[in-house]
Each structure stands twice: as C-alpha cells, then as structure tokens.
Amino acid sequence: MPVTTFTAPSTNLRPRLLLNCGLAVVLALVLGYVLLRPHGPGGSAGAAVPQSTQLESRTGVRFSRVAVVGDGGLVTLSYVVLDAEKASAFQADREHPPRLASEARHGGTQRASIMRAGHQMRAGQTYYFVYENTGGAIESGEQVTISYDGLSLEHVPVL
Amino acid sequence: MRNLTHHLAQRRYAAALVAGTLALGSLTLGARAEAAPTSEGLECLTDAHNTFSLTARDGYVSTPDGNSIYMWGYGPSSGSFQLPGPVLCVTAGTHVRVILHNTLVEPTSIVFPGQSGVTADGKPAQPQLTDTGSMTSLTQSADATGGSVTYEFTAGSPGTYLYESGTDVAKQVQMGLYGALVVRPAGHPAQANDRSDSAFDPDHEYVFLLSEVDPDLHLGVERGDPVDVAHSTARYFMINGRSMPDTLAPNHASWLPNQPYGAMVHIKPYDAQTNPHPALIRYLNAGSVNYPFHPHGSDERVVTQDGSALAGSGGQDLSYLKYDLDVEPGQSLDALMDWRDVEQWDPATNPIPTQLPAIQDQLLVGPDTWFSESGYLGKKGSLPTNITANNECGEYYHVAHSHALQQATNYGATFGGMMTVFRIDPPAGCPTS
Numbered sequence: 001m002p003v004t005t006f007t008a009p010s011t012n013l014r015p016r017l018l019l020n021c022g023l024a025v026v027l028a029l030v031l032g033y034v035l036l037r038p039h040g041p042g043g044s045a046g047a048a049v050p051q052s053t054q055l056e057s058r059t060g061v062r063f064s065r066v067a068v069v070g071d072g073g074l075v076t077l078s079y080v081v082l083d084a085e086k087a088s089a090f091q092a093d094r095e096h097p098p099r100l101a102s103e104a105r106h107g108g109t110q111r112a113s114i115m116r117a118g119h120q121m122r123a124g125q126t127y128y129f130v131y132e133n134t135g136g137a138i139e140s141g142e143q144v145t146i147s148y149d150g151l152s153l154e155h156v157p158v159l
Numbered sequence: 160m161r162n163l164t165h166h167l168a169q170r171r172y173a174a175a176l177v178a179g180t181l182a183l184g185s186l187t188l189g190a191r192a193e194a195a196p197t198s199e200g201l202e203c204l205t206d207a208h209n210t211f212s213l214t215a216r217d218g219y220v221s222t223p224d225g226n227s228i229y230m231w232g233y234g235p236s237s238g239s240f241q242l243p244g245p246v247l248c249v250t251a252g253t254h255v256r257v258i259l260h261n262t263l264v265e266p267t268s269i270v271f272p273g274q275s276g277v278t279a280d281g282k283p284a285q286p287q288l289t290d291t292g293s294m295t296s297l298t299q300s301a302d303a304t305g306g307s308v309t310y311e312f313t314a315g316s317p318g319t320y321l322y323e324s325g326t327d328v329a330k331q332v333q334m335g336l337y338g339a340l341v342v343r344p345a346g347h348p349a350q351a352n353d354r355s356d357s358a359f360d361p362d363h364e365y366v367f368l369l370s371e372v373d374p375d376l377h378l379g380v381e382r383g384d385p386v387d388v389a390h391s392t393a394r395y396f397m398i399n400g401r402s403m404p405d406t407l408a409p410n411h412a413s414w415l416p417n418q419p420y421g422a423m424v425h426i427k428p429y430d431a432q433t434n435p436h437p438a439l440i441r442y443l444n445a446g447s448v449n450y451p452f453h454p455h456g457s458d459e460r461v462v463t464q465d466g467s468a469l470a471g472s473g474g475q476d477l478s479y480l481k482y483d484l485d486v487e488p489g490q491s492l493d494a495l496m497d498w499r500d501v502e503q504w505d506p507a508t509n510p511i512p513t514q515l516p517a518i519q520d521q522l523l524v525g526p527d528t529w530f531s532e533s534g535y536l537g538k539k540g541s542l543p544t545n546i547t548a549n550n551e552c553g554e555y556y557h558v559a560h561s562h563a564l565q566q567a568t569n570y571g572a573t574f575g576g577m578m579t580v581f582r583i584d585p586p587a588g589c590p591t592s
Binding site: 064065067069070071072073074076078080124125126127128130134135136159 | 197198199223224225404407408409412413414423425552554556572580582589
C-alpha cells in the first residue's frame with residue numbers, strides 16, 4: 001500500500017535549493033526596487049528635444065521642454081534664450097504664441113499665458129510659457145509639433 | 160513513491176521559495192512612501208515600527224530658469240539625494256526612531272522642534288560644547304563622511320513639525336537639511352488635531368514646505384570656500400523644494416529627479432453629501448524670514464499652530480479664517496480650505512444678475528488670465544483674441560503665492576518662486592482628469 005510521507009530533501013535538490021535561494025534574493029531586490037522606486041510621470045527625463053537652426057535663428061530661443069502639469073490641466077513650454085534681442089521680440093509677440101499640436105491626435109493648444117512679457121531676457125537663461133490644456137489636448141508620453149511663424153519643430157517629447 | 164516524495168518536496172520548496180521571496184521583499188521594503196491620492200498631494204513616508212533611516216547627502220536641484228544648484232538634503236537611506244527630506248508620518252504617542260547617516264564632509268545632525276524627551280544614541284539629546292564652552296551643535300551629531308546617530312522620541316501632540324539640522328544651523332538649513340514631520344491624532348488620522356472640527360478629506364492633504372536659496376552661498380560651499388551666512392541674499396524661493404512653474408508639476412516628475420514633491424491644491428466644491436470635508440494644507444517655514452503666503456480667492460481656516468490645536472482652555476474653538484497666512488521662520492500652520500459655490504450661479508437657471516465685469520478685472524497681470532472665459536464653474540466662454548487663458552474645462556485657478564513679491568520670482572524674474580495655483584474643478588470633474 002502506498003504511503004505518502006514527507007521526507008528530508010534528497011541531496012541532489014540542494015544545488016537547486018541554493019539556486020532558488022539566490023533567485024529569491026534577486027526577486028526580493030527587484031520587488032523592493034519596483035515598489036520603492038519613484039514612479040515619475042512623463043517617462044524618461046532624458047528624452048532629447050530636437051533642435052531647429054531655422055527656428056532658433058528666427059526666435060532667438062531653443063525649446064527645451066514640454067511638460068503636462070497642473071494635474072493634466074496645464075502645459076509648460078520651457079525655452080533657453082540664445083539671442084536676447086530676438087527672444088524679447090518672440091516673447092512680446094503675445095498674439096502669436098507658439099502652437100503645440102499633438103502628433104498622435106487632432107488636438108493642440110495655442111493659449112499661452114505667464115511667463116510675463118517684458119522681461120529683460122538674458123542669454124543662457126530659461127523662461128517658460130504656461131498653456132491651457134483644454135480637454136487634455138496634450139498628453140504626457142506623446143510627441144508634439146511646435147509651430148511658430150510658419151516654422152515647425154517636430155517630434156518634441158511631452159513629459 | 161519516490162517521484163511523489165520528490166514532487167511534494169519540490170512543491171514544499173517552491174512554497175518556501177515564494178514565502179522567502181515575500182519575506183525578503185518585506186525586509187527590503189522597510190519604511191515606504193505611500194503614494195499621494197492626487198498627483199501633487201502629500202506623500203508620507205511610513206513604517207510599521209516608526210523607524211526611519213535617513214542619509215544626509217549632497218546633490219543638485221534645478222530651478223525653472225535653468226540654474227542647477229548644489230544642495231544638501233536628507234533622503235531615505237535606501238534612496239538618493241532629494242530636497243526636501245521625506246515627510247515622516249507617525250501617530251501621536253508612538254515611539255519614533257530616526258537613524259541619521261552622514262555622507263557630508265562635515266558633521267550634521269537632526270533636531271525635532273516641538274518633540275520632547277528626544278534621545279541621541281540613547282542619551283538625552285542636548286547641545287554639544289567644546290572644552291572652552293563654545294557650542295558646536297544643538298544636539299549630538301553624526302560624524303562627517305560615514306558617521307551615524309540614532310534619535311528617538313515619543314511623538315507629541317498632533318500637528319506638523321519641521322525636522323532640520325541642529326549643527327551650524329544657519330548654513331546647513333540654508334543648504335537644504337530640512338523636512339516635515341506629520342503627527343496624526345491617535346485613532347483619528349483624518350483630523351488635523353484632536354478636535355473633531357479639524358476633520359479633513361484625506362484624499363486632499365498637502366504639505367507646503369517653504370524655503371529659500373542663496374545660490375552664491377551654495378556655490379561657495381560647493382567650492383569649499385568660506386561662506387558668510389549673515390550676509391546671504393536669497394534669489395530662489397521654493398515650495399517643497401521647487402519654484403514656479405515646477406510647483407505645478409506632479410510628484411516625481413521625471414525632469415525633477417531630486418525634487419520629488421509637487422505643490423498644487425486640487426479640489427472640488429464643497430457639497431454636504433458628496434464632498435463634505437475640506438482639504439488640509441500644512442504650511443512650514445524652513446527659511447530665515449517671514450513668508451506671507453497668500454492664496455487668492457478663498458480664506459483658509461488655521462486650526463493648528465506649531466502642533467497646538469487652536470482652542471481655549473474650555474475647549475472653545477479659536478481657529479481663524481485668514482486670507483494671508485504669515486508663516487514665520489520655524490513655524491507651522493495647519494489650515495483647512497474648501498471652496499463653496501454659495502450663489503449657485505447657472506447660465507440657464509440662475510444667471511449672474513449683472514453684466515460681467517470687464518475682462519481686465521479677471522486678469523492676473525496684463526493680458527494673462529486663468530479665467531475660464533465664463534463666470535460659471537465648469538463653463539467656458541470666448542475671449543478676445545488678445546487675451547490668453549489657462550483653462551481646461553471651466554475650472555477655476557486661484558493663484559497662491561508669497562505676497563512679499565520678490566519671493567514670487569526666479570532670481571528676480573516674475574512669475575516664479577514661491578507661487579502655485581489652487582485648482583477647483585466642477586463637481587463632476589474635468590473630462591480628462
């Protein structure tokens with residue numbers, strides 16, 4: 001009659017046990033990392049923003065970041081001043097702010113507000129616009145095209 | 160029989176493997192950050208045994224004008240440099256242990272203003288003096304480059320407290336060695352203090368830790384030059400280690416890896432049935448001057464100051480409504496905030512019985528506005544083409560900022576610094592959020 005008993009593991013299980021213990025440690029570390037690591041919205045911070053010599057020559061600025069903020073309701077567009085004189089004119093052109101358009105969907109925004117116009121802009125310094133994000137026109141993780149005065153900068157990642 | 164035994168043994172080891180993995184995983188976790196209910200809300204660091212391991216490190220923070228500033232900060236020992244330190248959340252009357260590890264090039268420490276009976280490595284925490292009587296630290300410190308010290312205390316009355324360096328205080332706190340300690344009432348975690356009228360919505364709890372930075376002083380420390388703290392001039396002003404517009408960004412925004420906490424209040428209108436409790440905003444001042452923090456559009460009710468419920472000796476309610484919260488250096492204020500749609504204006508059933516004011520009265524400054532283009536919450540109208548707006552679905556944005564206006568700039572550039580917005584959504588929310 002067969003009898004079911006629990007016995008000590010045979011010696012040929014020990015290497016596997018050691019392997020399993022090692023795996024357990026690795027799994028625990030991975031689990032700990034996954035649960036503890038900051039979950040940063042917007043994907044990689046290192047996603048490169050493309051550059052356009054034409055656009056930079058026209059505006060005097062280099063766009064450096066597009067990010068969805070305000071719990072989804074706002075978008076910030078940051079730019080670095082390359083040529084203070086051109087940048088001042090660019091910033092003062094309040095009736096024609098750069099347009100941000102989603103490349104994945106019909107949607108975009110052109111309603112920019114603060115930063116306040118009239119700054120004495122300094123080359124190398126970063127300034128920003130805040131846009132409304134009506135109806136979630138721009139989404140984190142996608143790419144947008146920035147358009148200004150007939151020029152465009154495509155494939156700008158949205159953080 | 161052998162196969163069965165072998166199979167059962169394998170199953171038993173598989174179970175042991177899973178159990179071991181989970182056990183090791185839980186050991187690995189220790190104190191853990193609880194995700195905030197909203198993208199910018201309070202993120203508590205909690206631990207079942209109230210044991211927190213913090214490490215003083217150096218690192219860099221970003222400012223919105225493109226600057227990168229050398230800082231010091233307390234971060235979880237399992238993590239990396241961050242500013243400010245994590246928000247430690249405990250319950251009143253419980254034992255708390257904070258282990259400080261120091262990687263900085265000079266000794267540092269932590270003091271817990273408002274907590275009594277603090278010990279350091281088992282001895283009463285007390286000022287440290289040289290043989291000639293000069294004080295070197297307000298409390299026992301961890302030696303430079305590798306020292307550690309363990310502080311213990313019983314959490315005091317409910318409220319919000321700073322924890323900060325007690326060593327070379329003016330310099331080290333300016334460098335960023337500060338964080339917030341939240342003490343919750345025992346049995347009532349959704350109250351600001353022991354009074355039931357301090358109840359708040361735990362899904363809308365915020366910390367606004369206010370501070371300032373003199374970048375020249377930080378550069379001097381980075382270079383190892385002597386610094387003159389008494390003559391420093393702050394150029395950056397921060398909420399939770401960020402300046403406007405980074406204050407609007409969510410917690411753990413990827414482009415702010417060392418500044419993990421946002422600073423934007425996001426609520427819906429008060430409703431007795433569906434939204435009866437206010438938000439709670441815990442203000443702290445880790446700087447050296449007053450920060451007259453001024454939320455537009457709504458008063459806030461201050462219910463706790465420096466961990467003391469505002470109540471008379473007979474239990475009278477001494478809380479007060481304030482339109483400008485003067486947060487003094489080292490002080491904390493806990494304030495309840497809600498927004499009530501008192502008039503219930505509706506374009507169809509209850510229109511505003513007057514001509515809406517000229518658009519310039521709705522503007523922030525110049526041709527900028529957070530106005531929804533309509534006076535009705537949840538409605539959007541049309542604006543003249545020269546007017547620009549920031550609005551998603553007819554929600555309200557109330558700007559909130561230091562009313563010492565030089566503190567609302569980034570190195571003098573308006574708008575920036577100690578500024579954010581309080582966002583009020585229609586009762587049904589925004590379609591996309």
